[in-house]
Amino acid sequence: EVQLVESGGGLVNPGGSLRLSCAASGFIFSGSRMNWVRQAPGKGLEWVSSISPSSTYIYYADSMKGRFTISRDNAKNSLYLQMNGLRADDTAVYYCARIPGSVAAQNWYFDLWGRGTLVTVSS
């Protein structure tokens, strides 16, 4: 089955750190650009970060630069998000999402999403 399964969410104190994981299965993970997208409670979707198949090209939303680090391990079919300096406004469901491998940059879209993992930043 083609799927993405996130894990690693939980409750963390402001200023703390958390590492999210996303396990991919059922497709050629090493051929796909992967992303993190988040959604605060009751709010809209917000793109977080993107990583190319070989990890060569990595991009972040401005508000996440310097605090979040995206990475991947193609041998383990896994995507990661290291989050440091967490703030209350980082509280959200974090989704792992795939961009199809054949898609050009100007045409990025997410054709596969995980179910998300909830991160709550609170003391």
Place this chain on the structure above:
Amino acid sequence: SYELTQPPSVSVSPGQTVSISCSGDKLGDKYACWYQQKPGQSPVLVIYQDTKRPSGIPERFSGSTSGNTATLTISGTQAMDEGDFYCQAWDSNTVVFGGGTKLTVL
């Protein structure tokens, strides 16, 4: 930073046609796509590359663009189509989402 603007909410009667707009500077020069999200569920891609429908998405969903506006149209709307709809585009190596539109089928 680039922004996409959607109406916060739209409503439609069952069986009728509804359109949801998404506007952004020079959006006509970019590709737009659309997601549907039902309560408690992950987003689902319903339109990509302005007008294309992924396999498994009903034909009543269609997309179009004109000038700086992309539009998602649902023909013969059904109760199951209720949910939040988000447009999305790419700009300068970032992904931008619209604020979302809540569709209510009355």
